[in-house]
Amino acid sequence: xxxxxxxxxxxxxxxxxxxxxxxxxxxxxxxxxxxxxxxxxxxxxxxxxxxxxxxxxxxxxxxxxxxxxxxxxxxxxxxxxxxxxxxxxxxxxxxxxxxxxxxxxxxxxxxxxxxxxxxxxxxxxxxxxxxxxxxxxxxxxxxxxxxxxxxxxxxxxxxxxxxxxxxxxxxxxxxxxxxxxxxxxxxxxxxxxxxxxxxxxxxxxxxxxxxxxxxxxxxxxxxxxxxxxxxxxxxxxxxx
Numbered sequence: 001x002x003x004x005x006x007x008x009x010x011x012x013x014x015x016x017x018x019x020x021x022x023x024x025x026x027x028x029x030x031x032x033x034x035x036x037x038x039x040x041x042x043x044x045x046x047x048x049x050x051x052x053x054x055x056x057x058x059x060x061x062x063x064x065x066x067x068x069x070x071x072x073x074x075x076x077x078x079x080x081x082x083x084x085x086x087x088x089x090x091x092x093x094x095x096x097x098x099x100x101x102x103x104x105x106x107x108x109x110x111x112x113x114x115x116x117x118x119x120x121x122x123x124x125x126x127x128x129x130x131x132x133x134x135x136x137x138x139x140x141x142x143x144x145x146x147x148x149x150x151x152x153x154x155x156x157x158x159x160x161x162x163x164x165x166x167x168x169x170x171x172x173x174x175x176x177x178x179x180x181x182x183x184x185x186x187x188x189x190x191x192x193x194x195x196x197x198x199x200x201x202x203x204x205x206x207x208x209x210x211x212x213x214x215x216x217x218x219x220x221x222x223x224x225x226x227x228x229x230x231x232x233x234x235x236x237x238x239x240x
Contacts, residue, residue, distance in 0.1 A: 009032065054094045
């Protein structure tokens with residue numbers, strides 16, 4: 001979770017640590033777990049002295065020697081007195097532990113300070129980007145929206161392609177053929193009826209129409225027949 005803490009969260013926890021607030025209370029108020037505070041926010045634990053390591057090693061022994069009624073202050077005074085009596089040879093192991101701890105602290109402190117510096121630089125850069133304009137993500141989104149709008153305009157301006165004619169089904173084709181056959185039969189029957197009427201009518205014969213004239217009628221044939229076949233008045237008088 002430490003990597004997900006914001007700069008503001010880290011600074012808030014650090015301020016509470018400086019004020020001496022207990023870790024558990026900080027965790028409850030900020031929602032940051034204690035282990036995250038210890039590993040990612042708190043500075044490294046300071047190096048301990050040779051006397052500290054000596055006291056840690058001899059505390060149980062001194063406490064037993066003083067008895068059950070001894071207080072913590074009694075134990076501390078007894079440890080101090082014994083430390084003063086320890087010669088350099090006996091102190092050497094504890095001095096070595098202290099040296100190792102100092103090296104550890106220097107290493108961890110350097111990493112901690114580097115982290116603080118990196119956090120501050122990142123926060124400054126973030127604030128600068130915020131002041132200067134939209135973030136890279138916002139810019140990418142705006143560019144994408146512009147491209148989409150341009151594509152929509154291009155599609156709207158492009159000429160519409162003619163749709164391919166609908167492919168007729170076999171049933172539709174058969175129905176069209178049947179309708180065409182019926183129409184042909186109707187025209188044939190009508191022509192036959194007209195021929196019959198022309199062949200039987202004395203009135204048409206009187207005006208000089210040939211019996212087969214109906215077959216040629218429809219586009220001027222009848223007009224030519226009327227021009228050639230009609231009798232003049234002189235021919236009618238001669239015939240009378």
